[in-house]
Amino acid sequence: MSDDASGNGLKLVLAWGFVGIPLAWGVIQTLINALKLFQ
Amino acid sequence: MALSFLDKKHSIAPPGYSRWLIPPAALCVHLCIGQAYAFSVFNLPMTKLLGITQSTPDDWKLTDLGWIFSLGIFFLGVSAALLGRWVEEGGPRQAMFTAALCWSGGFVLSAIGVYIHNLWVIYFGYGILGGFGLGIGYISPVSTLIKWFPDRPGMATGMAIMGFGGGAFIASPLSVWLMPQFTTATHVGVAETFLVMGAIYFCFMMVGSAIVRIPPPGWKPEGFVPAAEPKKLVTTQNVFVYDALKTPQFWLIWWVLCLNVTAGIGVLGQASAMSQEMFPGQVTAAAAAGFVGLMSLFNMGGRFFWASTSDFIGRKNTYFIFFALGTVLYAAVPYTGAIGSVPLFVICYAVIFSMYGGGFATVPAYLRDMFGTRYVGAIHGLLLTAWSMAGIFGPVLVNYIREYNITHGVEKAQAYNVTMYVMAVLLVIGFLCNLSLKAVHERHHMKLEEAEDFI
Numbered sequence: 001m002s003d004d005a006s007g008n009g010l011k012l013v014l015a016w017g018f019v020g021i022p023l024a025w026g027v028i029q030t031l032i033n034a035l036k037l038f039q
Numbered sequence: 040m041a042l043s044f045l046d047k048k049h050s051i052a053p054p055g056y057s058r059w060l061i062p063p064a065a066l067c068v069h070l071c072i073g074q075a076y077a078f079s080v081f082n083l084p085m086t087k088l089l090g091i092t093q094s095t096p097d098d099w100k101l102t103d104l105g106w107i108f109s110l111g112i113f114f115l116g117v118s119a120a121l122l123g124r125w126v127e128e129g130g131p132r133q134a135m136f137t138a139a140l141c142w143s144g145g146f147v148l149s150a151i152g153v154y155i156h157n158l159w160v161i162y163f164g165y166g167i168l169g170g171f172g173l174g175i176g177y178i179s180p181v182s183t184l185i186k187w188f189p190d191r192p193g194m195a196t197g198m199a200i201m202g203f204g205g206g207a208f209i210a211s212p213l214s215v216w217l218m219p220q221f222t223t224a225t226h227v228g229v230a231e232t233f234l235v236m237g238a239i240y241f242c243f244m245m246v247g248s249a250i251v252r253i254p255p256p257g258w259k260p261e262g263f264v265p266a267a268e269p270k271k272l273v274t275t276q277n278v279f280v281y282d283a284l285k286t287p288q289f290w291l292i293w294w295v296l297c298l299n300v301t302a303g304i305g306v307l308g309q310a311s312a313m314s315q316e317m318f319p320g321q322v323t324a325a326a327a328a329g330f331v332g333l334m335s336l337f338n339m340g341g342r343f344f345w346a347s348t349s350d351f352i353g354r355k356n357t358y359f360i361f362f363a364l365g366t367v368l369y370a371a372v373p374y375t376g377a378i379g380s381v382p383l384f385v386i387c388y389a390v391i392f393s394m395y396g397g398g399f400a401t402v403p404a405y406l407r408d409m410f411g412t413r414y415v416g417a418i419h420g421l422l423l424t425a426w427s428m429a430g431i432f433g434p435v436l437v438n439y440i441r442e443y444n445i446t447h448g449v450e451k452a453q454a455y456n457v458t459m460y461v462m463a464v465l466l467v468i469g470f471l472c473n474l475s476l477k478a479v480h481e482r483h484h485m486k487l488e489e490a491e492d493f494i
Contacts, residue, residue: 008057015063015250019070019202026208027339030332037322037329037385 045248047130052252058187058260060250065180065199067247068135071240072142072176073206075115076335078108078165080214084227088156091227099158107165109430114170116427119178123420124280126175127413131183131251138176139244145169146237153230176244177203177423181403182416186254189412190263193354193404197346200400204339210236272355272476276484277411283418288409288479291472296402297425297432298469299361302369302462303395305433309441309455310334310388316451317376317384330385337389338396345397346404354405355476361394362470369463373456399426409479436461 043049082104086094126134148164180199188195217235221228259265269275283289306313311327322330349357368387375384402422407415437458444454 008055008060012057012059015060018246019063019066022209023066023070023202023205026205026210026212027336029212030208030336034329034333034336037326037333 045130045133045136047128047133047253050130050132050252051255052258054255056252058254061180061184061187061252062195062198064131064135064247064251065184066202067243067250068138068176068179069199069202070206070209071243072138072173073203074210074236074240075108075111075169075173076204076207077210077214078111080211081229081232084218084229085153088153088227088229091225103158107161110162110166111170111173112430113427114167115173115177116424118171118174119420119423120174121420122171122175123178123417124414126178126420127182127280127417130253131179132248134175134179135244135248135251138172138179139241139248140172141168142172142176142244143237143241145172146233146240150230150233150237153233174420174423178416178420180247180251181419182412182414183251183253185403185407185412185415186258188260189265190260191347191350192407193349193401194343194347196403197343197400200346200403201339201342201396203399204335204342204396207335208339270353272353272478273408274411274479274484276479276481277413278409278418278479278483279485280414280417280421282483282485283410283414284421286410286479286483288476289418289422291476292402292405292409293422293425294472295358295405295469295476296398296422297429298465298472299358299365299395299398300426300429301433301436302365302465302469303392303398303433304429305437305458305462306388307334307338307392307395308434309437313455314384317455318379318381319452321379321381330388333385334388334392337392341393341396342400344393346400349401349404354401354408355473357397357401358405358473359470361398362466362473365391365394366463366466366470369459369466372459373453376452376456409476411485413485 082101085104086098086101089095089098145165145168148168149161152158152160152164181196184195184199185192214232214236217232218228221231265275266273278286311324311331314322314327314330315324345357345361368391372384372387375381375387403415403419406418406422410418437455440458440461441454444457445451
C-alpha cells in the first residue's frame with residue numbers, strides 16, 4: 001500500500017470514527033427507549 | 040489575511056484526497072445543528088430556574104419557551120434563503136466556520152440569558168444567532184458533496200441530512216446527562232450545560248471545517264463516465280440562483296417539499312398523543328415515548344435510504360413513491376385504529392416517517408438535476424422556506440382539526456381520522472405537482488463562462 005493510500009486510510013478511520021461513534025451511541029440510547037413500546 | 044485559510048482557493052483538495060472524507064466533514068456540522076430537534080429537553084428545567092423544584096410566578100412559562108425553537112427554525116429558513124449565494128461563492132470552509140461561530144455563540148448567549156434570567160437574550164442567542172448557524176450550517180456542505188459525488192449525489196447529500204436527523208439522538212441523552220452534573224439544591228444547571236454544549240459543538244464543527252475540501256476544477260471520480268446521452272430530467276447546464284426563482288420547476292419542487300413536510304411534521308408533533316388516544320389502554324405514556332423514538336430512527340434512516348435509492352430510480356420516481364404510498368398509508372391509519380392493531384399502526388408510521396425524512400434528503404439532488412451544480416446550495420437555501428411554511432401549516436392543521444372534532448362530540452380515538460384523510464389529500468396534490476415537473480427551459484441556463492467556478 002502506498003503512503004498516500006495508508007495516510008488516507010487512517011484519516012478515513014479517524015474521521016468516520018469521530019462522527020460515527022457519537023451517532024451510534026445516540027442511536028443505541030434511542031433504541032433502548034424505543035424498546036419500551038414492545039414491553 | 041489571518042483568515043485566508045477559509046477562502047475557497049485555500050480549500051481545494053490536494054491530489055489523492057479521498058472524497059470519503061467529505062461526508063464526515065458534513066456530518067460534523069449536521070450532527071451538531073441537529074440538536075435543534077432536541078431543544079425541548081430544556082423546556083421543563085427552564086420553567087424551574089427560580090423555583091428549583093417547582094415553577095414560581097416569576098419563572099418562564101412553557102408557551103414563552105416554545106418561541107425559542109420556533110425562532111430558530113424560522114431563522115434557519117431566513118438565513119438559508121438570504122445567505123445561500125454567499126455560502127455558495129465563499130465555499131464550504133468559510134460557511135462551516137461561520138456556522139460554528141453562530142451556533143456555539145447562540146449557546147453562549149443563551150447561557151448568559153439563563154444566568155441573568157432574561158428570555159430576550161435567549162430569543163436572540165439561540166433563536167436568531169443560533170438560527171443563522173442552523174441555516175448556514177444546513178446548506179454549507181450540499182453543493183460540495185454533490186461535486187464530489189457526481190455519480191451518487193443523492194447518497195452523498197442523504198448522508199449529511201441524515202446527520203441533521205441524528206443530531207437529536209446525541210443531544211438529547213447528552214443534555215439529560217449534563218444537566219444533573221451542574222444541578223445543586225439551589226441551582227438548575229441549564230446555563231452550564233449550554234456552555235459545555237456550545238464548546239463541544241464549536242470544536243466538532245471546526246473539525247468539519249478543517250477537513251472539508253472542494254474538488255479541483257474538472258475533477259471526476261476514478262472510472263466515472265458521464266452518461267453519453269443525458270437523462271431528460273438531469274441537466275448538464277447551470278441556472279443562476281435568482282433565475283431559478285423565475286422557473287415553474289422551482290415552485291413545483293417548493294410545493295413538493297412543502298406538502299411532503301406538512302403531512303409529516305403535522306403528525307410528528309402529535310405522534311405521542313395520537314398513539315395513546317387511538318389505542319387507549321394499549322399504548323402507555325412510556326410506550327408512546329418509545330414510539331416517538333422509533334419514528335425518529337425511521338426519519339433518520341429514511342434520509343439515507345431514500346436519497347440513495349433516488350440515485351438508481353430517479354428523483355421524480357422517488358417522490359412518486361412518497362406521494363402514492365404516503366396517500367395509501369395515511370388513509371390506512373384510521374383503519375389500524377378501528378381494528379385496534381398497534382403493530383400495523385407502527386408499520387404505517389415507520390414508512391411514513393422514513394418518507395418524511397427521505398423528502399428532505401432527496402430534494403438537494405432533485406434541485407441539482409433541474410438546475411445544475413453551480414448554485415444548488417443557494418437554490419436549496421431558498422427552497423428551505425417551504426420547510427418554514429410547512430412547520431407552521433402542519434401542526435396548525437392537525438391541532439385545529441383534532442380540536443374541531445373533539446368539540447363536535449367525536450371520540451378521541453377517532454379524532455385523528457379526518458386529519459389523516461386531509462393529509463392524504465395533500466399528498467395527492469403533491470403527486471400532481473411532481474407529475475407536472477419537466478426539464479428547465481434552456482433560456483434559463485447560464486452561459487458557459489458565467490457558470491465556471493471562480494476559485
